Amino acid sequence: MSRYTGAVCKQCRREGKKLFLKGDRCYTGKCAFERRSYAPGQHGQGRKKISEYGIQLRAKQQASRYYGVQEGQFRKYFLMAEKQEGMAGENLLRICESRLDNVVYLLGYANSRRQARQFVVHGHFRVNGKKVDIPSYLLKAGDVVSIKEKSAGTDSFKAILEANGSRPVPTWLEKDGTSGKVITLPDRDQIAVPADEQSIVEFYSK
Numbered sequence: 682m683s684r685y686t687g688a689v690c691k692q693c694r695r696e697g698k699k700l701f702l703k704g705d706r707c708y709t710g711k712c713a714f715e716r717r718s719y720a721p722g723q724h725g726q727g728r729k730k731i732s733e734y735g736i737q738l739r740a741k742q743q744a745s746r747y748y749g750v751q752e753g754q755f756r757k758y759f760l761m762a763e764k765q766e767g768m769a770g771e772n773l774l775r776i777c778e779s780r781l782d783n784v785v786y787l788l789g790y791a792n793s794r795r796q797a798r799q800f801v802v803h804g805h806f807r808v809n810g811k812k813v814d815i816p817s818y819l820l821k822a823g824d825v826v827s828i829k830e831k832s833a834g835t836d837s838f839k840a841i842l843e844a845n846g847s848r849p850v851p852t853w854l855e856k857d858g859t860s861g862k863v864i865t866l867p868d869r870d871q872i873a874v875p876a877d878e879q880s881i882v883e884f885y886s887k
Contacts, residue, residue, distance in 0.1 A: 758773055782801050791841065810825075
């Protein structure tokens with residue numbers, strides 16, 4: 682599956698719920714989902730009966746689009762989750778939460794996950810003092826994520842830090858200025874993703 686390059690607001694409308702793909706804009710009246718909450722396209726407002734498979738597919742699509750993960754990678758995460766102790770669905774979401782681009786966004790160092798992914802690719806972040814430019818890099822408890830000193834001094838990052846200074850940080854993360862630490866990997870009640878993980882497990886278990 683190639684990277685989606687179209688209007689991300691259409692993805693929220695297609696899934697029938699906000700996926701917060703545009704960061705702060707999603708909390709304003711400019712949000713396309715607030716104005717047109719029906720699916721895009723000519724038949725978007727038509728009533729459709731969704732099958733059990735359709736429900737499971739939508740759950741999988743919602744989660745993968747929320748994190749900006751392609752299908753092949755998402756399936757790989759599911760196979761990893763199955764091999765871990767505990768419930769596969771919760772393990773899957775925990776893996777997605779621990780991605781570097783997601784943690785960068787949650788710490789307030791980017792306005793959206795898409796922007797966070799771009800920043801990571803461009804080498805603006807360090808993990809435990811070492812450059813990591815792979816958005817899918819999976820963090821562990823105790824890892825420290827920091828903005829490169831040179832990058833932190835740019836106007837763009839200064840503006841982001843100022844704008845997101847009051848944004849709440851999840852309890853499983855700790856933030857101190859331009860660096861943040863993964864205290865522990867999150868439990869299900871600490872993960873805000875709007876998805877039904879049990880339906881995702883059923884989708885991949887067929």
